[in-house]
Amino acid sequence: MIAAKMQIMDCGVSGFVRASTKRAREECAHPMSYKGKCLLCNEFVGDDHGMAFEYLLPDLRITEFHADFIRRMHTNKTVKAGKLHLVLDLDNTLLHTVRLDEMAGAIMLGHGDLLANGRDLVLINNEFLTKLRPFLREFLKEASTMFEMTVYTMGGCVYGSIMVELIDPDRSYFSDRVITREDCTTRGRKSLDVVLAEESNVIIIDDRRDVWPEHGVNLIQIKPYHYLSEDGTMMEERAVDDDNDWALLDILERLRDIHRAYFSPESEIEGIKDVRTLLKLIGD
Numbered sequence: 001m002i003a004a005k006m007q008i009m010d011c012g013v014s015g016f017v018r019a020s021t022k023r024a025r026e027e028c029a030h031p032m033s034y035k036g037k038c039l040l041c042n043e044f045v046g047d048d049h050g051m052a053f054e055y056l057l058p059d060l061r062i063t064e065f066h067a068d069f070i071r072r073m074h075t076n077k078t079v080k081a082g083k084l085h086l087v088l089d090l091d092n093t094l095l096h097t098v099r100l101d102e103m104a105g106a107i108m109l110g111h112g113d114l115l116a117n118g119r120d121l122v123l124i125n126n127e128f129l130t131k132l133r134p135f136l137r138e139f140l141k142e143a144s145t146m147f148e149m150t151v152y153t154m155g156g157c158v159y160g161s162i163m164v165e166l167i168d169p170d171r172s173y174f175s176d177r178v179i180t181r182e183d184c185t186t187r188g189r190k191s192l193d194v195v196l197a198e199e200s201n202v203i204i205i206d207d208r209r210d211v212w213p214e215h216g217v218n219l220i221q222i223k224p225y226h227y228l229s230e231d232g233t234m235m236e237e238r239a240v241d242d243d244n245d246w247a248l249l250d251i252l253e254r255l256r257d258i259h260r261a262y263f264s265p266e267s268e269i270e271g272i273k274d275v276r277t278l279l280k281l282i283g284d
């Protein structure tokens with residue numbers, strides 16, 4: 001994980017220096033700061049300089065201008081590796097979690113059987129009961145061959161890491177790209193401003209359109225996944241519903257089509273190397 005962080009820092013700082021050595025020497029534009037100090041000239045720049053990218057490294061801030069620069073560099077690098085970017089919501093998209101203290105105690109008796117059913121229903125720290133959406137593992141495995149993936153949840157940082165630990169324990173899919181509520185720049189809203197990839201190359205999967213007011217054109221809205229009811233009374237019914245939940249496989253098929261179209265020779269000619277155009281062309 002450290003390596004991944006250093007990679008992005010390196011890609012950003014050294015690239016910036018190469019591109020603007022002269023200017024940086026004469027007058028540092030303080031592109032990135034860490035713990036309030038510029039990473040290039042070491043001058044103290046304060047902690048309101050630029051935007052926070054705490055999920056990459058605590059106390060890291062990057063100016064908007066430089067974040068754009070990193071986005072371009074990073075996107076080019078990813079495209080060369082044959083990949084686009086995928087931003088994934090957690091709750092009701094990839095999984096469904098309920099807090100145990102919100103569930104009716106009597107109903108808890110029923111969970112023993114369900115817990116024994118397999119590893120897709122997990123009790124965590126006696127605090128959360130989480131059910132993974134059907135085909136989640138298959139989805140992540142295949143999507144990771146076509147996309148660099150980021151988790152973006154409105155849940156808190158602790159909750160986010162617990163859930164990622166569950167679905168990607170060695171962080172082979174998400175590395176340090178786990179964005180949580182604390183990273184959002186506007187309360188109650190998600191935005192690609194904290195994602196270090198160009199908007200033309202980012203597809204978002206989320207069950208909620210309203211939280212993405214600026215990026216509806218990047219979004220594939222998925223049917224919300226509800227497995228656990230808070231009073232537990234519908235558990236059996238939910239299990240039956242689960243057998244009919246193909247949403248992740250359906251989306252995977254669409255992602256395959258978009259990826260294929262983006263990297264096809266025709267897209268060069270037609271100038272459609274933009275997932276927002278492809279999302280319109282390749283409907284669901």
Ligand SMILES: [Mg+2]
Binds near residue numbers: 089207
């Ligand atoms: Mg959600």
Ligand SMILES: [Zn+2]
Binds near residue numbers: 029030040041042
């Ligand atoms: Zn500086």
